[in-house]
Amino acid sequence: MMKAGIVMVACMASTQCMAENRGVQPAVPLREVDRDIDAVRPKLITWRRDIHSHPELSGQEVRTSKLVADHLRALGLEVTTDVGGHGVVGLLRGGRPGKVVALRADMDALPVKEATGLPFASTVTAPYMDDRAPVMHACGHDGHTAILMGVAEVLVRRKASIPGTVKFIFQPAEEGVSDPRAADAKIGAAAMIAQGVLERPKVDAIFGLHIMPMIPTGTVGYRSGPLLGSADAFEIKIQGKATHGGIPWRGIDPIVTSAKVVLDLQTIVSRQLDISKEPAVITVGSFHGGNRGNIIPESVTMLGTLRTFDDAMRADAKQRIVTVTESVANAHGAKGEVHFAAPGVSVTSNDAALTERMIPALRLATNGKAVVTPKISGTEDFSEFQKVVPGVYVFLGAPPKGKTTETAAANHSPLFDFDEDAMPVGVRTLTTLALDYLASPSAK
Ligand SMILES: [Zn+2]
Ligand SMILES: [Zn+2]
Structure with missing residues (x-):
């Protein structure tokens, strides 16, 4: 579990920082993006709370994937459903030619009995092994889904000026199968890849994030090389x-x-x-x-x-x-x-060259609050995507209001919660990563 030891990057609106940021020229001015993020902010909360109170176990994400697919269709995206189970893929073809960048969010919840006392807390139970189990979004995937829905809404407004294609990947079953006795089956990211999610059109790079209460809100944690075990x-x-x-x-x-x-x-x-x-x-x-x-x-x-x-x-x-x-x-x-148990989960390792290239964008997106984060011996099947294409996975700081990075409940705890103010930061981060990747000269 991650504790202290986060090294702040000295880039808080200093001259050095501005010099570092000078090389970043997103395809869309951030001021305009910020206006759109402000507009989508109330929806982020509505979506998150709706998904939170209707959590679905890995492999059972029927309602969540429908919510996502309906939203993406309403935005005018090309939508494919039932990819690797209940996965949903949305394609936003920009008005100018360019590369293909993928953004990924996971949608599944856990067999945990919620004890947060939140007004939108889950009371749901679902089939689990041979019984029923309480279900809770105890890992923040409700937030990930809402954030990526928000990114789609922000980016679709800039469609004409986007130089390339953005592929939105809403993934089921990140936490593994609901029945551990079927652990050998291909699930989650691996199942989506097997069904061609990184092809048609071929993805050049992929980005994703995970909500992390052990990092301050407003901050994004990154790391080149191994991040999760x-x-x-x-x-x-x-x-x-x-x-x-x-x-x-x-x-x-x-x-x-x-x-x-x-x-x-x-x-x-x-x-x-x-x-x-x-x-x-x-x-x-x-x-x-x-x-x-x-x-x-x-x-x-x-x-x-x-x-x-x-x-x-x-x-x-x-x-x-x-x-x-x-x-x-x-x-x-x-x-x-x-x-x-085959196949296990591989190391989530951020491509060194891509990480290096995206650090200025991370700083820009967070107003300099991009920190180098320690590795964590948790796991992520985002690693499956990284085996096929260069990818960077980052942590989105989000201890809930009234808690600190030290006192916040860890992911998978019945008390897990996060600060909803982190969601616009997440939208800004993924939006900036996508636009900056597509806009940089080497992406042409
Ligand atoms: Zn988890
Ligand atoms: Zn997770």
């Missing part, structure tokens, strides 16, 4: 041989063996990986075996997660998890098996 869920089974708890020599104890496996897995990060390059985390969060104190059980099952910020370290760590498990189990006469 990879995630690989794994299941380990240690097969022993059941026996009486008083005569362990007649069997093979999977509990003691598994305890050794848990401890030795921790040495992968602390003794084997080069953590001066990137950090990594291995956690075993579930340990199940046996049902009585005087019976040594047949087997133990453990569940865990691997987080890294580097593809090579990720592959290496996965191999080491298998090696440690099998070797420790063998040493105790047991059998160890590791199963990784």
Whole structure:
């Protein structure tokens, strides 16, 4: 979870800042864009609260995607629905030739029981696994959806002067499938890409943002290279041989063996990986075996997660998890098996050249409040888009009113909320990134 340590970039309307910003020539003067953002501001709040009080789990985004598609159609965009599930794609063809820039928002909510007490708090439940679960927008995707709807409305007014095409990608199922037992299925960004969302017309660059209460409102956090981690869920089974708890020599104890496996897995990060390059985390969060104190059980099952910020370290760590498990189990006469849930989530890594190129635009959009942010060991399937096209993902600061960056509830908490004043900043950020990317000479 992200805490302090954000380095402010010294660019607060200083001479240096203005010099840095001089190279940025958006296709539309920001003053005019700001007028349109002001006009759309009340709608942002209306959309956000409507979506917030009607949250939908991953793969169930029927109402949200209809709201989005209706809005994009009303704006006169070319709209495609049901892309990779309930995904919606809107195409805004500018009046002048140029490249294609994509902007992405995710639309899904989480199985969390809301405890914010907000007047528009969710009371919704929905099918989840074999039961029903309370549903809440506990990650700010309601805000992301409203922001991108707002960006579409702002940009469509400038259609004639836009040099290129803007593709609006409203993505379902970012948080993963509602039923973890179907985790191997292609979902979210991967499902949209498989259905050609980055083709027809071919996308040249993609931008996205995530609401982040640990950064001040009005501020955008960026980072070149790894920003969010990879995630690989794994299941380990240690097969022993059941026996009486008083005569362990007649069997093979999977509990003691598994305890050794848990401890030795921790040495992968602390003794084997080069953590001066990137950090990594291995956690075993579930340990199940046996049902009585005087019976040594047949087997133990453990569940865990691997987080890294580097593809090579990720592959290496996965191999080491298998090696440690099998070797420790063998040493105790047991059998160890590791199963990784495919395909996992890749590192969200911002293209270095594109990040560098967009920093002045980020500063311009935030009046200099663009900060370098620490990496976070959460995950984002925005990484799927970045595997295909250069992409930059940023954090939108938004601690709720009355809270600070320290006291605000984290994403996925039942108390999660954000400052709605951050939404116009988000609109300005994505609008500026799109216009600046399309307007810069190398984009022609
Ligand atoms: Zn989330
Ligand atoms: Zn999220």
